Every structure is written in C-alpha cells, then in structure tokens.
Amino acid sequence: MAAVTDDFAKKCEIKQNDTLGRFVVALCNLRAGETLLLENPIVVLPQMGDRRCSKCFKLTQSFCRKCHLLALCEDCSNHDERDCRRLAEMHFSADQVELLQRKEHTEIQPVLKCLLLREHEETLPLYEEMSQMESQLATRRGTDIWKNYQEHAFAPLDAGGVLKQLRGSADEDLVQGLLGILDINAYEIRAPESGGAMRGLYRRAGLFAHSCMPNLVISIDDEKRIKVYANRFIAAGEILYNCYTNVLLGTEERRQILKEGKCFDCTCARCQDPTELGTHMSSFMCSHCSCTGGYIVRQPNTGTWQCLLNPEHTLKQEFVSNMLERAKEEIFHARDDIYRLELLLAKLSRLLHRNHFLMLDLKQNIASILRQILQNIATRPNKKVYERKIRLCQEILLVLKVVTPGISRLKAIALYELANTQAELARKMYTEMEHSANDLLAELERVEVMLRESLRMLLFEPLATPEGQLTRTMLRELKELQDDMKNLRESNDDVLS
Numbered sequence: 001m002a003a004v005t006d007d008f009a010k011k012c013e014i015k016q017n018d019t020l021g022r023f024v025v026a027l028c029n030l031r032a033g034e035t036l037l038l039e040n041p042i043v044v045l046p047q048m049g050d051r052r053c054s055k056c057f058k059l060t061q062s063f064c065r066k067c068h069l070l071a072l073c074e075d076c077s078n079h080d081e082r083d084c085r086r087l088a089e090m091h092f093s094a095d096q097v098e099l100l101q102r103k104e105h106t107e108i109q110p111v112l113k114c115l116l117l118r119e120h121e122e123t124l125p126l127y128e129e130m131s132q133m134e135s136q137l138a139t140r141r142g143t144d145i146w147k148n149y150q151e152h153a154f155a156p157l158d159a160g161g162v163l164k165q166l167r168g169s170a171d172e173d174l175v176q177g178l179l180g181i182l183d184i185n186a187y188e189i190r191a192p193e194s195g196g197a198m199r200g201l202y203r204r205a206g207l208f209a210h211s212c213m214p215n216l217v218i219s220i221d222d223e224k225r226i227k228v229y230a231n232r233f234i235a236a237g238e239i240l241y242n243c244y245t246n247v248l249l250g251t252e253e254r255r256q257i258l259k260e261g262k263c264f265d266c267t268c269a270r271c272q273d274p275t276e277l278g279t280h281m282s283s284f285m286c287s288h289c290s291c292t293g294g295y296i297v298r299q300p301n302t303g304t305w306q307c308l309l310n311p312e313h314t315l316k317q318e319f320v321s322n323m324l325e326r327a328k329e330e331i332f333h334a335r336d337d338i339y340r341l342e343l344l345l346a347k348l349s350r351l352l353h354r355n356h357f358l359m360l361d362l363k364q365n366i367a368s369i370l371r372q373i374l375q376n377i378a379t380r381p382n383k384k385v386y387e388r389k390i391r392l393c394q395e396i397l398l399v400l401k402v403v404t405p406g407i408s409r410l411k412a413i414a415l416y417e418l419a420n421t422q423a424e425l426a427r428k429m430y431t432e433m434e435h436s437a438n439d440l441l442a443e444l445e446r447v448e449v450m451l452r453e454s455l456r457m458l459l460f461e462p463l464a465t466p467e468g469q470l471t472r473t474m475l476r477e478l479k480e481l482q483d484d485m486k487n488l489r490e491s492n493d494d495v496l497s
Contacts (some may be wrong), residue, residue, distance in 0.1 A: 232406035
C-alpha cells in the first residue's frame with residue numbers, strides 16, 4: 001500500500017507558503033498527457049455516514065467477531081490480521097462494545113483505521129506522513145462538523161475505552177485532526193455497488209493545490225490506484241493544480257463547497273470573473289434589457305447582482321437564493337421524466353442564461369434519457385430525437401471547451417456521445433433514402449475526426465476504469481466506422497468505373 005512511482009520525485013517539487021500551505025510545482029516541462037504520479041492509497045475508508053466491510057468494502061452493519069470494532073460483512077471471514085489482532089488484545093465490556101458498534105457512530109471506523117497505522121512498526125512511517133497533512137484544526141474548532149465528530153467519534157472512542165489502550169496518547173485534538181485530514185485531503189473513489197462512493201487517502205496526491213481551471217487530470221482505477229497526469233503543456237516552475245470540486249457547478253456553489261469542506265476561499269481566475277470566462281454559468285437573464293448581453297452577474301468584490309449593460313438593473317441575493325433552490329427542487333422531482341425536464345428547461349430559459357449550471361444539468365439529464373431511447377431496440381425514434389440529442393451535446397461541449405481546456409474526460413465523453421449520435425442519424429437517413437452514399441460518407445468522415453479526438457483524450461485513462469472500458473468500445477466502433485467508409489468508397493469507385 002501507498003507505493004509511489006519515481007515520476008513524482010523526478011518531475012515535481014514540494015514547496016510551501018502562507019497562502020497555499022504545501023503545494024507542488026513542475027520541476028521540468030511536462031507534455032499534455034504526461035504522468036506525474038501513480039500511487040496506492042494509505043487507507044480506504046467509507047464516506048461520512050456509511051459503514052463498510054474492512055475487507056471487500058461493501059456496505060454492512062456487521063462486525064468482525066474477533067476484534068468486534070471493525071466492520072466485516074457476512075461474506076468475508078477476515079480482514080487485516082495485524083489490525084484485528086491488535087484490537088482483539090484490548091479489553092472492552094459488553095456495554096462498551098455496544099456503544100462502539102452503534103449505527104450512529106460510523107465515524108469511529110475511519111479514526112480507528114488511521115490510529116492503527118501508528119500501532120504497527122511497518123505502517124508507522126505512513127501515519128507520520130499522514131499526520132503532516134493539512135487538517136485545518138483551528139478553523140474547524142467549534143463548528144458543526146467539529147461537534148458532530150465530537151459526539152459520534154471522540155466521545156464513544158473515549159467512553160468505550162479505545163483511546164486509553166492505544167500505545168500512544170490520543171486526545172480529542174488528535175481525533176478531530178485525523179478526521180480533518182481525511183475531509184480535506186481524501187479523494188472520492190468508486191465503491192463496489194453501482195453509484196456508490198468511498199474515500200482514499202494518498203501520500204502525494206493530496207499535495208496538489210486547487211484551481212477551478214486545473215492543469216492536471218486525476219484518475220482512480222478499480223484497484224484504487226490514483227494516476228495524475230497533465231491536461232496540457234505545463235512549463236517548468238508552474239504550480240500544479242487539481243480541481244477539488246465539480247467544474248460544472250457555478251461559482252457560488254463551488255466556493256461554498258470549498259469553504260465548508262476544505263476551509264479556504266478560492267481566488268482562481270474563473271472565480272474572480274463574474275461571467276465565468278464568458279460561459280455565464282451563473283448568470284441570470286435581465287428582464288429589463290431586450291438586447292443581447294443583458295445578463296445579470298454577481299460582482300465578486302461587492303457580492304451584488306448587476307446587469308452587465310445597465311448596473312442599475314439588479315437582483316436581490318434573497319431572490320437569487322430562493323429561485324435557485326426552487327429550481328433545484330423542481331429538477332430533482334422531474335428526474336427521469338423527459339417531458340417535465342423539457343418543460344422545465346423552457347421555463348428556466350426565461351430566467352437563466354442558456355449556459356447556467358442548472359440549465360447544463362437539465363441538458364445532461366435530457367441527453368441521458370435520449371441515449372436510452374435511442375439504444376432501445378423496441379423503439380423507433382424519428383429524426384427529431386437524434387437531432388435533439390445532437391443539439392444538446394453541442395451546447396454542452398461549447399461550455400466544456402472553455403472550462404475544461406486540454407485533455408478532459410467530460411469533454412471526451414460528450415464528444416463521443418455527439419459523434420455516435422451523428423453517425424447513427426446519418427446511417428438512418430441513408431437507409432431511409434434521405435441521404436446519398438456520398439452524403440453518408442461525408443458525414444462518417446466528420447464523425448471519424450470527432451471519434452479520434454475523443455479517443456486521443458481517453459487513451460490516457462487507466463484501463464481498469466469506466467473510461468478505460470469505454471475506450472475499448474470506441475476503438476471497436478472506430479474500426480467498424482472505417483470499414484463502412486471503405487465499403488462506401490469502393491462502391492463509389494465501382495459506380496464510376
């Protein structure tokens with residue numbers, strides 16, 4: 001566990017300042033797609049509120065029958081032998097075990113997994129490295145998250161007799177500090193069940209600074225190994241940036257997540273630009289302005305919502321907050337219903353810029369449903385269904401090209417969806433004799449360019465990831481496309497001869 005490749009030492013340098021704390025810069029020029037880091041996790045842990053098996057990571061409420069403290073599902077007979085033996089050496093009353101196993105005390109397991117690193121000589125260096133990571137202890141003290149951890153982690157660990165039986169001292173600051181380190185430095189990783197998530201803590205990957213316009217791509221494979229690579233050319237001396245949040249959220253949403261979860265205010269170029277680099281992902285339509293460009297944006301220095309054309313046209317923060325909350329609730333209740341989603345998209349288009357993050361969310365949801373319709377053999381979708389999905393993919397891509405320049409998984413997948421749908425529509429129109437063979441060939445040639453560009457970005461992804469598996473599918477589809485194009489050219493040659 002926690003092995004680090006030589007790439008990091010050769011290509012990266014760790015620095016420190018008062019603003020960023022510890023951060024990483026490039027030691028040399030880095031090519032787009034060049035790997036900087038391959039690393040296994042120090043620990044793999046459940047998300048807050050979950051309890052997972054210590055062996056297979058499935059959700060469970062069962063515990064190991066030997067140590068009684070670490071979760072173990074009924075399908076697994078054992079977990080880490082050293083941890084189990086160390087905990088089994090401790091003495092607990094039945095009441096203490098019951099307290100420590102209570103359903104509401106799920107945060108005990110992450111603390112135990114971290115503290116157990118300190119108990120073994122082989123893993124002590126990992127614990128020492130982990131303890132140097134940022135915890136924001138002073139900032140979090142007395143907050144709601146502190147109180148929650150006090151109630152559901154420190155208090156039961158203390159009353160349950162665990163902390164007193166550890167080899168080193170352990171007080172509330174240590175417990176809160178470890179949980180802070182996990183909250184601030186851990187990466188989300190895929191869980192065994194579909195759509196589930198866990199956390200992985202890595203020695204070096206947590207050192208990269210944040211920007212909403214990152215120059216790095218982070219991938220975690222099915223073995224929980226993290227890969228970090230450049231998404232564009234990076235010059236020697238540049239700071240290496242990861243994005244800690246979803247790039248498809250608006251500025252206020254991103255900043256709130258970073259403030260609450262990571263304890264800092266983002267001041268990147270995108271956050272400082274009220275138009276979000278011209279994408280208007282947080283902008284409202286100005287009801288007073290009839291001409292193009294009448295968008296109401298939030299000024300970062302004052303926090304006021306003002307029209308770009310006429311600063312006297314404003315919105316109150318309370319109206320903005322309430323309107324967005326109502327819109328989010330309507331989107332939630334409309335999920336999986338394409339008719340409700342389309343009506344909501346039309347309704348919100350009178351209030352929000354077409355690229356607003358909620359509009360993009362709606363467009364993604366609609367495109368996903370259209371994909372299912374087009375893949376269903378039982379349905380016979382007409383040309384308008386294909387054209388609607390194509391238009392949605394194009395609109396989403398226009399935004400992604402700005403907020404995720406260079407190599408981007410999101411952009412690659414959106415481009416693939418666009419290419420795939422255009423190819424299917426072209427074949428349908430040829431079959432229904434609306435396209436000639438030359439028309440079909442020209443369209444497939446355009447699709448080939450898009451597929452190649454999508455593949456160029458996804459080929460940097462590890463094979464043991466959903467994107468890696470998609471790459472294999474795309475390579476097969478590209479070969480089939482090229483065979484179709486070859487047959488069409490040969491057919492044309494036969495006609496001409």
